[in-house]
Amino acid sequence: MTNSYAPAPQNSQRPDRQNQQPSLTNPVRYPSGAAAPVLTKRAFLLVLMTLLVPGSAQIVAGNRRLGRAALRVTLVVWALVLLAVVLLLTARSTLINLITNPLASLLLVIGLAALALGWAVLFYNTLRLIRPVLLRPKVRPAVVVALVLAMVLGSGSLGYAAYLLNVGRDAIGNIFSNGPTIEPSEGRYNFLMMGGDAGADRTGRRPDSLSVISVDAKTGKTAIISVPRNLQNAQFSEDSPMRSIYPDGYDCGDECLINAINTEVTNEHQDLYPGVQDPGAQATLEAVSGTLGIKVQAYVLVDMEGFSKLIDAMGGIRIKAGGWVPMSGDMVDEANGIHGMPLGWIPAGDQTLDGYHALWYGRSREFVDDYARIQRQQCVQQAMLKQLDPATLLSKFEDIAKAGTKVVDSNISASQLGSFVDLAMKAKSQDVGRLTIGPPDFDASFSTVPDFDVIQERVDQLLAAKASASADDGVLPQAAAPGPLSAAGAVPGTQPAPSPSDFTPVTTTPDGKPITEKMLNNFKRQGDEQSIRDLVATNGQCAPL
Numbered sequence: 453m454t455n456s457y458a459p460a461p462q463n464s465q466r467p468d469r470q471n472q473q474p475s476l477t478n479p480v481r482y483p484s485g486a487a488a489p490v491l492t493k494r495a496f497l498l499v500l501m502t503l504l505v506p507g508s509a510q511i512v513a514g515n516r517r518l519g520r521a522a523l524r525v526t527l528v529v530w531a532l533v534l535l536a537v538v539l540l541l542t543a544r545s546t547l548i549n550l551i552t553n554p555l556a557s558l559l560l561v562i563g564l565a566a567l568a569l570g571w572a573v574l575f576y577n578t579l580r581l582i583r584p585v586l587l588r589p590k591v592r593p594a595v596v597v598a599l600v601l602a603m604v605l606g607s608g609s610l611g612y613a614a615y616l617l618n619v620g621r622d623a624i625g626n627i628f629s630n631g632p633t634i635e636p637s638e639g640r641y642n643f644l645m646m647g648g649d650a651g652a653d654r655t656g657r658r659p660d661s662l663s664v665i666s667v668d669a670k671t672g673k674t675a676i677i678s679v680p681r682n683l684q685n686a687q688f689s690e691d692s693p694m695r696s697i698y699p700d701g702y703d704c705g706d707e708c709l710i711n712a713i714n715t716e717v718t719n720e721h722q723d724l725y726p727g728v729q730d731p732g733a734q735a736t737l738e739a740v741s742g743t744l745g746i747k748v749q750a751y752v753l754v755d756m757e758g759f760s761k762l763i764d765a766m767g768g769i770r771i772k773a774g775g776w777v778p779m780s781g782d783m784v785d786e787a788n789g790i791h792g793m794p795l796g797w798i799p800a801g802d803q804t805l806d807g808y809h810a811l812w813y814g815r816s817r818e819f820v821d822d823y824a825r826i827q828r829q830q831c832v833q834q835a836m837l838k839q840l841d842p843a844t845l846l847s848k849f850e851d852i853a854k855a856g857t858k859v860v861d862s863n864i865s866a867s868q869l870g871s872f873v874d875l876a877m878k879a880k881s882q883d884v885g886r887l888t889i890g891p892p893d894f895d896a897s898f899s900t901v902p903d904f905d906v907i908q909e910r911v912d913q914l915l916a917a918k919a920s921a922s923a924d925d926g927v928l929p930q931a932a933a934p935g936p937l938s939a940a941g942a943v944p945g946t947q948p949a950p951s952p953s954d955f956t957p958v959t960t961t962p963d964g965k966p967i968t969e970k971m972l973n974n975f976k977r978q979g980d981e982q983s984i985r986d987l988v989a990t991n992g993q994c995a996p997l
């Protein structure tokens with residue numbers, strides 16, 4: 453009797469254990485039989501979990517092994533992002549150098565693409581876990597739309613980031629060199645920026661715009677030195693191969709202007725620069741170095757024909773123009789510099805210029821001299837730097853990067869981009885010192901018979917003032933005695949200059965009539981060029997907005 457009752461309690465306890473398993477009644481893992489509102493909440497919850505913590509949905513509702521693997525990857529990615537934030541705050545240049553390194557950026561592109569694909573797989577797996585057939589018909593489209601949007605926001609963003617990084621990687625490879633890094637000279641990095649012109653009838657690019665951007669290697673304080681394109685007898689630096697041909701300077705008559713060096717070297721003297729990618733640009737750099745008495749370490753050559761594409765990619769630039777600027781027609785009297793009817797005019801006042809008009813604004817010199825054009829070119833450069841903020845760069849990165857490969861060429865080493873970008877960000881909030889080897893800092897005829905001792909003295913004074921301002925937290929030294937060739941009698945760079953925006957655009961005639969395009973064109977038709985010169989005389993005044 454006793455034996456007949458012995459097995460009964462054991463059999464009766466097995467169903468009890470099964471009923472006590474909480475997983476069977478957990479609607480997250482076992483949704484069959486759950487109420488419709490619960491299933492709806494479950495579906496949206498799993499989508500949100502996959503978006504915020506990839507792998508968590510699989511742990512609570514699906515394949516735990518897959519979920520744990522995905523969660524480990526998620527935690528590693530979060531740790532790397534946290535490390536990147538720390539580097540951004542404490543060692544920004546290191547982070548940028550890492551991202552711009554060819555091998556590191558390639559691995560990052562592959563890693564981002566793999567993460568995007570893996571995240572998409574998790575979203576697809578989450579859709580299977582949701583089991584849409586269990587949902588009410590009216591709810592199914594909303595859940596599917598929510599999952600697709602989450603997948604685009606998460607996986608799609610990573611995929612797009614990988615694409616943009618690859619675009620930037622290609623742009624850096626096309627623009628910058630793989631050469632050795634450069635060291636600061638007397639505590640400064642000196643870059644030559646050349647606006648080049650490469651027409652179909654020219655061999656090589658003729659730099660019509662020459663500016664040295666000198667940057668303090670520690671503080672980022674910046675000075676811009678503009679060299680006129682018609683400077684004669686330019687001096688080559690002591691280590692320049694061109695000194696073997698022009699030991700006393702680039703002096704072969706009126707044709708030997710500094711902007712002709714690029715073309716001459718490209719056509720006739722490439723053999724002096726074996727292994728140099730752009731001998732003409734290198735020779736021009738050496739001429740500017742010798743003329744200014746400083747070591748210019750690298751150059752950036754901007755093709756002016758493609759310049760407008762870069763401006764358009766940025767969404768235009770904003771400036772305050774001091775006077776009307778003509779978009780000149782064809783030359784009709786080359787001996788006297790007379791053009792035909794203008795194609796249009798850029799008005800005085802606050803303007804937003806697209807690439808086409810910005811190019812004209814920086815190149816036009818009808819009715820004024822080269823020095824007014826130089827001032828406008830400086831202004832366009834400053835406007836670009838000022839407006840190329842992180843928001844603009846991120847929102848239009850692809851267009852900017854693609855335009856940059858067609859516009860910019862440089863011998864700057866890609867391995868130093870992090871350091872230079874860091875310095876550029878420091879420089880954005882600081883005043884810029886300026887010196888022009890011509891008006892307003894020198895007489896207009898100075899470029900024809902330049903005194904290189906005077907030029908180098910002025911350059912030294914400008915850079916010494918910037919260094920002193922860095923050391924004294926913005927306090928500049930007392931002005932030295934006025935120089936004989938300075939337009940205003942002040943030594944450039946030794947005392948604070950008035951703000952370049954402290955001018956009133958000339959929008960009316962002396963008797964108060966508004967200046968209009970019709971008025972200027974009427975003067976042009978009448979051959980009254982002098983009246984136009986009087987009305988547009990201030991068009992060299994410009995300030996970025």
